[in-house]
Amino acid sequence: MVILATVLSVLISGCMVSSSPLRVPPPALDNVRSIGKVWAETSTENEKDGRRQIENLLIIDVGAASKREALDKASALLVARKWTVSAENRPTIVSMKCTKWKDVTLVLRPFHPAYFEEYPEILNKLKGLPTEEKSLVYIEIFDGVI
Template sequence: MGEMLLIRADGLRQASCTFRTVMVLISACLLASGCMLSPSTLRVSPAALDNVRGIGKMLAETSTENATENGRQIENLLVIDVGATSDREALDKAANLLAARKWAIDGENRPTIVFMKHANWPDTHLILRPFDSMYFKDYPEILKALKETSVKEEALVYISLFEGEI
C-alpha cells in the first residue's frame, strides 16, 4: 500500500506540473491575443515628418484622426512654400526636392498629384498636390494661418502623410 501511495503522489505531482504549464501557456496566449486585438494608432515617424518639412518654408500644419479597422490613423497635413511661380512648378519642384531626400515616386497624375514612398519608412505614404484652399475648408486654422502671410498660393504645395493603407 505504501508503494501505491508513492505512485499516486508522483502522478499528482506530474499532473500538477503539467496543469501549471498549460495554464501559463493559455495565459500567455490570451495576453498576446489581447494585445493584438487592442486598438492601435498608426502615426508617421517624427523623422519622416522632419525630412518632409525641410523641403521649404513650413507655413501651416495640422493633423486629423481617422478610424481604421484596427484602431486609429493619424494623418499629417502640411502646407509648404517651395518658392515656385506656378502650381505646376510647385508640384515639380517639391517632387524633385523630396526625391533628393530619397522619396521615390510611387504613382503620379501630373499636374494634379504625386504619390511617394521612402525606403526608411516603408509603411508611410506621401501624397503631394499643388495647394488649393478647397482642400482645407474643414481646417479653418490652416486658412487663417495662410491669410496672415503674404505668400502667393501658386508657390505652395499641400502634402498629406500617413501610415498604413491608402
C-alpha cells in the same frame, strides 16, 4: 493551463498593438518639412480596420513660379531626400513612398483652398501670407493605408 495563458497573452498583446494609433515617425515629418517654408500644419485622426491612424497635413512654400512648378519642385526635393514616386497624375497629384519609413506614404498636390474647407484655422493662418499661393504645395503624410 499553460496554453490558455499563452493564448491570453497573445490576445492581450494583439489588442495592445491595435489600440495604439499609426503615426508618422517624427524624423519622416522633419524630412518632408525640410523641403521649404512650412506655413501651416495640422493633423487628423481616421480609423482603418478598427485602428486609429494619425494623418499629418502640411502646407509648404517651395519658392515656385507656378502651381505646376511647385508640384515638380517639391517632388524633386523629396526624391533628393530618398522618396520615390509610387503614382502620379501630373499636374494634379503625386504619391510617394520612402524605404526608410516602410509604411509611410505621402500625397503631394498644388495648394488649393478647397482642400481645407473643413479646416478654417488653416485658411486663417494663410491669410495675408507674404508669398504667392502658386508657390505652395499641400502634403498629406500618413503611416499605413487610408
